[in-house]
Amino acid sequence: EAGVTQSPTHLIKTRGQQATLRCSPISGHTSVYWYQQALGLGLQFLLWYDEGEERNRGNFPPRFSGRQFPNYSSELNVNALELEDSALYLCASSPTGTLQETQYFGPGTRLLVL
Amino acid sequence: AQRVTQPEKLLSVFKGAPVELKCNYSYSGSPELFWYVQYSRQRLQLLLRHISRESIKGFTADLNKGETSFHLKKPFAQEEDSAMYYCARGKVGGGTSYGKLTFGQGTILTVHP
Numbered sequence: 001e002a003g004v005t006q007s008p009t010h011l012i013k014t015r016g017q018q019a020t021l022r023c024s025p026i027s028g029h030t031s032v033y034w035y036q037q038a039l040g041l042g043l044q045f046l047l048w049y050d051e052g053e054e055r056n057r058g059n060f061p062p063r064f065s066g067r068q069f070p071n072y073s074s075e076l077n078v079n080a081l082e083l084e085d086s087a088l089y090l091c092a093s094s095p096t097g098t099l100q101e102t103q104y105f106g107p108g109t110r111l112l113v114l
Numbered sequence: 115a116q117r118v119t120q121p122e123k124l125l126s127v128f129k130g131a132p133v134e135l136k137c138n139y140s141y142s143g144s145p146e147l148f149w150y151v152q153y154s155r156q157r158l159q160l161l162l163r164h165i166s167r168e169s170i171k172g173f174t175a176d177l178n179k180g181e182t183s184f185h186l187k188k189p190f191a192q193e194e195d196s197a198m199y200y201c202a203r204g205k206v207g208g209g210t211s212y213g214k215l216t217f218g219q220g221t222i223l224t225v226h227p
Binding site: 003031033035042043044045048050055056058090102103104105106107108 | 148150157158159160163200202213214215216217218219220
């Protein structure tokens, strides 16, 4: 069974640009979660999508947004990039949106903002 | 707000020694607690969860609601246990904590030969 996949693996942008990160969940999983792992800040919850809807959002500004497609894959968009957005962005998926289900993580996209 | 505290950033033990990675959480309703592990150059993966009450790779963790702790233990550490360990909690039910995992800062465990 293929795991969660993310693309690109690395992304370099400059301040003010927009970044788009992609995630494909495990087949059969309907929930997708995004987390930010910034240096010194640990893993921070960003967004949760389930069945195409945004279900919960972490304490991040509105320039962090995303969507979930009918095939349950997801995009994370970060507008007006700032230097502090440099981080590893992890995507996770689960069969449903309840915590009775394990979240399975992808390898991450490393975003560098110059 | 939900908080998860892992007081040790670094933990070093020798092979065969017992190891305990500490985790404390803020009390709020009925927590779902997890330990995730990230080995070098691998993705984050679930090690165990408290509702399963199982032992994975010799590790166990007991939920102590009185002390709001979920420490991870292994009686005899192995070199291959060297990794970053994260404690995480979630919340079943509604509200702003629903669906998300709150992670501790992580503990880097190094097991020396």
